[in-house]
Amino acid sequence: MLDLLVRNGLTVTPGGVGHLDIGISNGRIALLLDQGAEAPEAVEEIDAAGKIVVPGGIDPHVHTSWLIPTAAKEGLMCFPPEQVSLAAIHGGTTTIIDFATWLPGDTLQDSLERKERDWSKKSYTDYAYHCILKGEIPFEVIEQIPEAVSAGYPSFKVFMTNTTPSRPPQKIGLGDIWAVLEQLARHDGILAVHAEDDDIVMFSYRRLAHEGKWSYENVHLAHNSLSEAVSFRRLINLLERVGGRAYFMHVSAEEGVRAVREAQAAGLAVYAETLQHYLSFTSDDYKRPGGAMFHTYPSLKSAGDVAALWEGVRQGTIQTVATDEMCTSLEVKLRGHTIDDVTGGHAGVEVRMGVMYTEAVVKRGLSVEHFANITSANAAKIFGMYPRKGAIAVGSDADVVVLDPTISRRLTASELHETDYTPWEGWEVRAWPATTILRGTVMVRDGKLVGTQGEGTWIARKLGPVHGA
Numbered sequence: 084m085l086d087l088l089v090r091n092g093l094t095v096t097p098g099g100v101g102h103l104d105i106g107i108s109n110g111r112i113a114l115l116l117d118q119g120a121e122a123p124e125a126v127e128e129i130d131a132a133g134k135i136v137v138p139g140g141i142d143p144h145v146h147t148s149w150l151i152p153t154a155a156k157e158g159l160m161c162f163p164p165e166q167v168s169l170a171a172i173h174g175g176t177t178t179i180i181d182f183a184t185w186l187p188g189d190t191l192q193d194s195l196e197r198k199e200r201d202w203s204k205k206s207y208t209d210y211a212y213h214c215i216l217k218g219e220i221p222f223e224v225i226e227q228i229p230e231a232v233s234a235g236y237p238s239f240k241v242f243m244t245n246t247t248p249s250r251p252p253q254k255i256g257l258g259d260i261w262a263v264l265e266q267l268a269r270h271d272g273i274l275a276v277h278a279e280d281d282d283i284v285m286f287s288y289r290r291l292a293h294e295g296k297w298s299y300e301n302v303h304l305a306h307n308s309l310s311e312a313v314s315f316r317r318l319i320n321l322l323e324r325v326g327g328r329a330y331f332m333h334v335s336a337e338e339g340v341r342a343v344r345e346a347q348a349a350g351l352a353v354y355a356e357t358l359q360h361y362l363s364f365t366s367d368d369y370k371r372p373g374g375a376m377f378h379t380y381p382s383l384k385s386a387g388d389v390a391a392l393w394e395g396v397r398q399g400t401i402q403t404v405a406t407d408e409m410c411t412s413l414e415v416k417l418r419g420h421t422i423d424d425v426t427g428g429h430a431g432v433e434v435r436m437g438v439m440y441t442e443a444v445v446k447r448g449l450s451v452e453h454f455a456n457i458t459s460a461n462a463a464k465i466f467g468m469y470p471r472k473g474a475i476a477v478g479s480d481a482d483v484v485v486l487d488p489t490i491s492r493r494l495t496a497s498e499l500h501e502t503d504y505t506p507w508e509g510w511e512v513r514a515w516p517a518t519t520i521l522r523g524t525v526m527v528r529d530g531k532l533v534g535t536q537g538e539g540t541w542i543a544r545k546l547g548p549v550h551g552a
């Protein structure tokens with residue numbers, strides 16, 4: 084007897100899209116059956132007729148309980164795992180990758196354990212962490228990287244810029260990146276990068292101050308395409324010589340897409356993420372009333388850049404669409420007024436699947452398989468969770484989303500579970516999760532939460548060798 088049977092849906096599997104029923108037992112997918120074949124009995128059945136069944140969403144770039152860098156002096160934090168994961172599960176995302184920040188004096192294990200205390204028993208989704216390294220990294224910490232990788236934490240994030248002149252330092256020098264990358268290359272890890280050229284960014288701040296362009300609508304002139312181009316190529320240059328693999332977070336410009344495309348064509352293990360935010364808005368949106376709502380670092384760019392990002396998604400140059408979630412109230416989001424203190428990060432984890440289905444599949448004609456890849460499977464592959472996560476396949480975790488593509492819904496913050504605003508207020512979405520299942524447990528049914536907090540668990544991750552089978 085199965086625990087659960089999802090029947091009559093159009094199911095997206097790694098082998099293609101088909102009319103397949105999904106049998107679930109002990110939290111895993113036990114069988115996939117052609118519809119019409121006789122199914123074994125199940126304790127519960129879900130009728131997915133007329134719906135599209137996809138693997139649970141994976142958001143590989145989410146911050147929770149994180150000191151908001153531009154509000155660090157006031158000690159303001161973004162929302163915690165319980166709130167963010169609640170919003171995520173309502174929107175069909177079943178796994179989140181957050182960040183564990185290494186602090187001076189910590190061992191890597193200290194940093195990871197501290198973050199686990201934030202998440203443990205509080206989450207509605209499964210979760211994992213990238214480890215963030217900042218500043219000058221002691222050699223004993225660099226030497227701890229292999230142990231952390233083998234303990235299930237193969238991804239490390241670094242910042243190539245301090246981002247704004249007045250926030251606490253976070254930049255890591257190219258020499259330290261070299262040492263980190265050597266370890267990751269040797270031990271099957273991956274470097275995740277916030278790549279902006281610090282010299283260009285900081286000079287741009289000086290020049291914008293000189294020109295009197297200090298208000299936040301000019302933030303894209305500090306976090307510009309030149310900075311993206313130079314820093315991406317610098318990191319790729321390093322990778323080419325040291326080996327290993329790199330993942331560019333929040334690619335925002337045509338220049339970034341081009342650098343990644345060339346590196347991939349040269350056979351380097353380079354991956355790219357963009358944000359649904361960068362696919363949705365341009366720097367002109369900064370000029371709207373409350374336009375700071377649309378900002379996240381690096382910055383929104385031109386309509387031409389947005390078109391290039393979509394082309395990057397279409398061609399597979401960009402593999403993932405994340406949120407860079409840093410959820411706050413609207414008041415906190417709008418507290419900054421200058422290019423130095425405008426609040427980055429944003430809300431979006433709940434609407435990601437619905438917005439991306441609408442924008443990618445309905446409006447731009449991408450296939451539902453491509454949609455499942457950019458919202459789930461690719462992140463699982465890049466970060467070492469595949470095929471446990473990101474696949475509707477026998478043996479995979481039963482993280483399953485039944486999407487209703489017949490609806491037409493106008494998004495409004497008051498109907499979401501995230502915060503008191505959404506940048507997508509008034510946007511029409513043409514699909515929304517009817518049912519979300521986490522490891523065989525129905526968490527959301529007909530838009531209503533039925534699962535319990537604490538259902539989510541930490542997921543150990545492991546990568547094979549670069550270009551391995």
Ligand SMILES: [Zn+2]
Pocket residue numbers: 144146407
């Ligand atoms: Zn981020």
